[in-house]
Amino acid sequence: MRVIKGKDYKDMSRKAANIISAEIITKPDCVLGLATGSSPIGIYENLVHWYEQDDLDFSQVRSVNLDEYKGLPKDNDQSYDYFMHQYLFNKVNIKPENINIPNGMEEDAQKECARYNQVLEEIGGVDLQLLGIGHNGHIGFNEPGEAFEKETHCVDLTESTINANKRFFEKEEDVPRQAYTMGIKSIMKAKKILLIISGKEKAGIVKEAFFGPVTPKVPASILQLHNDVILVADADALSEV
Ligand code: GLP
Incomplete structure (x- = not known):
């Protein structure tokens, strides 16, 4: 794992965005694995800015998102579909047909997981997977457990995750209790993984x-076994190592 230290959130975001930008420039039809949460917002702002300056072209880029809350419609402003359109997709020239996100409104978990596994299979491998990390070490919505879940699955979110994510909702009862997420095997199959972490907490x-x-x-400890992980973190996040 290569560790790149940023001074602060802004610096971390720009450094990480540069890595994604290099991927798009060197492979215009790359497959990007994308993430949500507060950590990647600064990255998306940089990418949009460079797109507006004509430095980036998303017309051939394909994307697969890590996860989605179960039960939230796309137009709910807390759904990850909404988030991705708000911060990135609506602001660049990515083609709607090249965007893939689990469908939180599919009630049949088995059906949705099978569909998303198929999407991942057909897209032919993720070139660069962006990842944040939860306070309990979750990646995507792969929560701590007794075994690594390999493929797309429906998870019961832990109390710690519900607690951490309630800041985005009006009240705690509004936080969905379940989510669809790519599994650990799918994440580990990405050619390169870009992990971003910010903050003392x-x-x-x-x-x-x-x-x-x-x-x-x-x-997230499984990432120690991947041979191309870049961790871009700010000084606060690296303060204990
Ligand atoms: C959510 C997402 C993760 C994300 C994590 C951390 O639970 N499912 O993909 O990494 O939150 O979010 P934040 O960056 O806001 O701390």
Whole structure:
């Protein structure tokens, strides 16, 4: 794992956006694995800015998102579909048919997971997977457990995740209790993984996940076994290592 230290959130975001930008420039039809949460917002702002300056072209880029809340319609402003359109897709020239996100409104979990696995299969491999990390070490919505879940699955979100994500909702009861997420095997199959982490409150999990044992109790720890991971983190997130 290569570690790139940014001074702060802004610096981390620009450095990470440069890595994605290099991927799009060198492989215009690349497959990007995309993530949500507060961490990647600064990256998307940089990418939009460079697109507006004519430095980036998304016309052949294909994307697969990591996860989506189960039960939230696309037009709910807390759905990940809404987030991605708000911060990136509506602002660049990516083609709608090249965008893939799990469908949170599909009630039949088995059907949706099978459909998304098929999407991942057909797209032929992710070139660059962007990842954030949850406070409990989750990636996508792969929560801590007894085993690594391999493929797309429907998860019951942990109390810690519901707690961390309630800041985006009006009240805690509004936070969905389930989500669809790409599995660990699908994430690990990406050619390159770009992990971004910011803030003091993530310093503990950075140490545990990347300097401790590989265990499904800390899902992000599996990334230690991938041979092309770049961690771009700010000084606060790296303060305990
Ligand atoms: C959510 C997402 C993750 C994200 C995590 C951290 O639970 N499913 O993909 O990495 O939150 O979010 P944040 O960047 O807001 O701390």
